Amino acid sequence: MAGFRKDYHIPDDVHLMLAEKDVIPWEKEGFVPFTLQSIIETELRFPVQPLICEFLRQTRLCPTQLSTNTYRIIMGIAALNHQTGLNLGLAEIFHQYSIGSKDAGWVYYLRIRRRREKIVKHTPDKDLNDDDFFWVSGNFEDFQAQIPGRPINWKKGEPVLISAPFQGVINSVIQFAKNLKRMGVKVTILSSVSAQNRMAKASSSTPNGLTFVSFSDGYDDGVKLSDNLEHFRSENKLRGSKALSELIKARSEEGFPVTGVVYPMLLPWAAEVAREFNLPSAPLWIQPATIFTLYYHYFNGYGDLVKKICNDPSCAIELPGLGKLTSRDVPTFMLPSNTFSFGLPGFKEQINALDAKVNPKMLVNTFDALESKALRAIGKHNLIAIGPLVPSAFLDGKDQYDNAFGADLLQKSRDYVEWLDSKPQSSVVYISFGSLFNFPLQEMEEILRGLLESNRTFLWVLRALADGEKQEDQLSCRDELKKRGIIVSWRSQVEVLSHPSVGCFVAHCGWNSSAESLVFGIPVVCLPQFSDQPTNAKLLEDEYKTGVRATKNEEGAVEADEIKRCIELVVGHERLGKKNKKEC
Known part of the structure; x- marks a missing residue:
């Protein structure tokens, strides 16, 4: 020895x-x-x-x-x-x-x-x-010795945010994660392979400091509305539950335990997994609080009343915490014409999962000044406003480097910026209908004709079709179109809406787009198509006074004259769009 x-x-x-x-x-x-x-x-x-x-x-x-x-x-x-x-x-x-x-x-x-x-x-x-x-x-240990490195808090851990492979969801989740990161919270985002692969195309702007973990939901090339969505939901639940369980176990073994789970309402399986590990969880509602309140009332005593207005367009009702509603004001899943069978059962499942919790809390992409009544309309649920989820550089200016969502599922073109710079203030009509839907060619022609007849300069976002064909190649009047405006395949929407040359937004009224229009004070011509969009259009027109809904003809299409009328009504109307920009 x-x-x-x-x-x-x-x-x-x-x-x-x-x-x-x-x-x-x-x-x-x-x-x-x-x-x-x-x-x-x-x-x-x-x-x-x-x-x-x-x-x-x-x-x-x-x-x-x-x-x-x-x-x-x-x-x-x-x-x-x-x-x-x-x-x-x-x-x-x-x-x-x-x-x-x-x-x-x-x-x-x-x-x-x-x-x-x-x-x-x-x-x-x-x-x-x-x-x-x-x-x-x-004396085998020197208790006075200084321990190298910065302190590590093992109990702090980090939350997991879960996303779905849809642009509106991924934007909201990533912006919320960036907001948490600025508060000193480490965040892991769990998403499907398809979302991760598409985000890789925007890797140059993917936010630093966020950890991304992916899993295959069986739809690695992406899910489309034409797919079997019931099968997608089933596979996403099965595989996503396994991936989340494995992530929670791995983080625990690594000494960075998961402290909670935040998930989009359309993925209620995440709450079940969190419950198995005795972890707190909260859904992130990316539509307005008004929509949640409407669904909640529908499944809790007011379903027959809502069905009555859906079957009779001339009928109107009022629900607690909401204003007057007609059939053109409710989500399309409630209408007799709805063809998506997963819609109402899916929302019922989500609300039941929330009801099963003690003192349920839900995070909502809205703000108190915008929806104070709807946020408090359901006493048993604590709806917490965390919005608007818009990059800080455009919202409060606290972080000038946070100037994009950083996770566009589709690649962006950048040549539109110089074009916008060359246009007079509030002179450009900006047209975009989101990442899911394409209008039929006949309706596209009506929109184009309305734009040309309005004699306004415009920037139009038209994505390529599934087969790679450009939508603009199908349109007539292409020569005149090029004289009056430009068409791009994608863009940074917050960058466009914040540009001083933009004075009007022709939109489908998804909630992200609607909230962004309020932040930047841009009045909206509303052409709602699907899900929550009709209700969002009603809010913009009737509640916030920042939009005008286009009226459809008997066949359910909007004609060129109506597009022209709405643009002329909106452009130059100084009061439209100003009120809520100040409140944001």
């Missing part, structure tokens, strides 16, 4: 006693066990390096449970700090490595995270552990 102490520089005030065979290494009070290999192979010396002690404290592991390479890595990092003046600690270690286990939990080791680089390289391929160990007592 004297020779061993001399060879490995064991101080006199550190006491070693070789343990007997088959003794469990944590049953001797007043002693701490260290393996022979940790001393012989890894340069472990006494007093024990502070970074080792802190690692053991924070992971609550016994020293004999650490693999030999784990000692090598931590000791190597300590040597790096000493030689280079760096200050690497546990936060940096766990950013690069996670903790794995083997031998039924008797041995734990550091493993490099995916797409990260090793801090300490060239460790042996065989990561051995030793059954022989010393019982150590005395």
